[in-house]
Amino acid sequence: MNLKLLTYNVLDGGIGRESQITEVLKQAWPDIAILEEVYEARFVEELGRVLEMEPFFGEGNRQRHVALLSRLPITSRQSHHPYPPIWRNVIEVVIEYQPGKRLRFFGVHTMASLMVFYEWWRWREAKTILGFSQPHMAEPCIIAGDFNALAPRDAYDFKAMPKWEQLVLILQGGRIYRASIRAYLKAGFSDSYRLLNPNARGFTYPAPKPYERLDYILVNSALKPSLRECNVLLAPEQVHSASDHYPVMATLEL
Numbered sequence: 001m002n003l004k005l006l007t008y009n010v011l012d013g014g015i016g017r018e019s020q021i022t023e024v025l026k027q028a029w030p031d032i033a034i035l036e037e038v039y040e041a042r043f044v045e046e047l048g049r050v051l052e053m054e055p056f057f058g059e060g061n062r063q064r065h066v067a068l069l070s071r072l073p074i075t076s077r078q079s080h081h082p083y084p085p086i087w088r089n090v091i092e093v094v095i096e097y098q099p100g101k102r103l104r105f106f107g108v109h110t111m112a113s114l115m116v117f118y119e120w121w122r123w124r125e126a127k128t129i130l131g132f133s134q135p136h137m138a139e140p141c142i143i144a145g146d147f148n149a150l151a152p153r154d155a156y157d158f159k160a161m162p163k164w165e166q167l168v169l170i171l172q173g174g175r176i177y178r179a180s181i182r183a184y185l186k187a188g189f190s191d192s193y194r195l196l197n198p199n200a201r202g203f204t205y206p207a208p209k210p211y212e213r214l215d216y217i218l219v220n221s222a223l224k225p226s227l228r229e230c231n232v233l234l235a236p237e238q239v240h241s242a243s244d245h246y247p248v249m250a251t252l253e254l
Helices: 018-028 041-051 116-136 163-171 179-186 192-196
Strands: 002-009 032-038 054-057 065-070 074-080 090-098 101-109 141-146 215-219 227-232 248-253
Touching (some): 002 141, 032 101, 032 141, 041 065, 054 074, 065 074, 065 090, 101 116, 116 141, 116 179, 192 215, 192 248, 215 248
Parallel strands (some): 002 032, 101 141
Antiparallel strands (some): 032 065, 054 065
């Protein structure tokens, strides 16, 4: 079977843009959708009703929560939010994609800003998230979401950044620190988009004129051979105004 997994930061609870977000998800029609910046459980419950998907709203430390929608049976679900270092929350969900066969998802939304202090915080978050995932590395496992970080060697468009972000980089000697994504890669996860699109920029933020890639779907070695596609979604038309992030979707052949 082909399984489609999507990650999407819906921006500030999706308030006022519910119909646009619904249309984006209808057109993508994922089997699993990990959503970031969800404010209320009823938002994801309504999406689940319209899209015929089972919702899970993860409780967290802040107003912005990570949630999930699934067309496949959910066999276990929990939300981790030990503070510090987890800034918001991390959801851990297991789905059964075939009788007796399971897939484990971790949905994340780590601290924002390219300042070195915040990258250090994201690195601490990464270590904690990897602690949750490491006991399950022999089984199919995915970490996906808005990582608010740049991957090693990823490009970015400095000229398109707002002035305050340009100033941050100037004060850091033009350097962007990339320790957090590197930690996931060193732990055995692969960057699905970069693996299949080695030369594409794949910018996801901010819509409609993105200048950097912040959203990732990471797969472990048990799933890497199953990866078939991973793309930034630029359609339907509503995707350009539904959020300040573009969704990322991967297809796995299981």
